[in-house]
Amino acid sequence: MGLILKFTKHVLNFKFDAGTSRGVLKTKEAWILKVYQAGNPKIYGLGEVSTIERLSFDYSVDFESELEELKKELAQMELPQYENDIYKLVKNVVSEYRPAIRFGLETALLDLLHGGEFKIFNNDFYHSEKGIPINGLIWMGERDFMKQQIDEKLKLGFKCIKLKIGAIDFDAECELLKYIRSQYPADQLILRVDANGAFITQDVLKKLERLIDFDLHSIEQPIMPKQPEAMQLVCEKSQVPIALDEELIGVFSKRDKTELLKDIKPKYIILKPSLVGGFAATAEWIEIAESQHMGWWITSALESNIGLNAICQFTAGYNYVGHQGLGTGQLFENNIHSPLAIQGEEIVYNQTLSWDYADLEFN
Template structure:
């Protein structure tokens, strides 16, 4: 066997100015990696390495250099993984803890290649029976009229779960917008994500105000690494708390257990690109469920290549509730794929084809 690799940097262009509590996004850089056996070059696995700027631990200037070095190391191997366990093991060996997004890309490229190089990483009903996955509708930050128009569109499209990012504009305006959503749909599952936007001193007062709107949950009300304050909030909040950024950089099993037992959140949010790939997320699930902690999966603004991998992984795990997988329509120049959103579901429509012509791998 001759192990071959290549990679390509690719800039995704947003269709609109995507407002978050960390600023406005117009573009997102990502890297696609390709792995194949030189004796069978027509069959190849694809993975995506797309850390989030200012958030991922591997958002660093030498990322591309590291991708190149890691892929060169891979070409020195005498063989490629022959099963899922070997795929996870080799990805961890090559990328380690310092480069979670590279580890995710390697895992998914290996799984893709293992399953024939058709972008079908798992054999489950999502791909083969078009079994859809329920997703939440995400409302991006911006002017009030813009946000209300997004809400109206999501409700018109049939979303039964809406997620609103808060913490960056005036709190009273956010309350107004949440009240607007409730006036439009009293029964919808309503999630908010503060991205650490509250101070520990003000958080409980704001949580009590938000609770009046019967929210499903709030993600990361205060910034990560404030365990004493976060533990207090998780224990007393009238709204279930979901940890997101808090999980970033926590890799060992012992550290994961310590976090879950110290903070006792009601939910955790799993983003494979940020948390070290699929195997790391599997471990989070295995530790959370026995402790009565719920979870769901969320994309981290990947292209359809990464989104496809996470969607298939969600189906493989039979992920409960609404997943955060509705990001496929964000970009002008996304990779065309069989993924499609119908109502508040994402599904894999095998009648549609992958178009990889934009890639130069």
């Protein structure tokens, strides 16, 4: 019968200027995929091709022409009957150098396999029986804006917050961390920080030394990626546990993944399925990390609720430890309405709520 692919571009608008050490984000592009079997257009799966400027390996790709080519490939394919066969199909038709497309196509095909009901993985999360504890993300900005976000998260019941650092004055950031710890000691609040590679190699160890006072759970990507010797030294010398994040982007083969973790020896790795190449690639990273006794958690990367839903369901299939880095679905003015909701510090799938994507027009 063949598989029919349709797609549409959806530009997400932030509710506020989202500050990172790489600059301020106001909008975010996504391509929504719709896949169905020829002759049966009423049952379809949706997926999301999600990239972030200056971060995604395939950000500069002409997605429209790539997806047009993918249409032709899929027209010759049948829908696999098993999850592993879907991963094989995606691997065959989408290059590893297109991680965002792999993520989107895996999601759409898994959705279609399960009847086109946004059930990407059949587990307790989808059936509203299990929530996932997440960290509350604090965006960079003026001190008062950051303090306001922190207070709001703590009132909502978050027991783990993640603070982006590296964009404003480091002394001011340390003052914020000091304020948090003065209000909430480490046994009451888990505190993570994410530098997004903002520290320079010459003074990173001095800065990490200053951060010791704040009882941090971890710091993500203190220096820019692709400096393996420097990062290995940071992991060895730092008393603050190091988590690799951007370091994993663009590393595709199992051998390269294994060597990277073996050489650098981080305490944790952070996995963003839309950036590392989808669920099969993420599962491979987890397997390698666990074999080397490293911790991990999964993080969304500014996807719409279509991508976020898939990542949540994938995450729920693991016996993970601690808080995940999943989004709340509340960043965008024009997000796709979904059953995802926040209850206390958990993201849940509320089966009493419905999806609404009527505004999407597929070509």
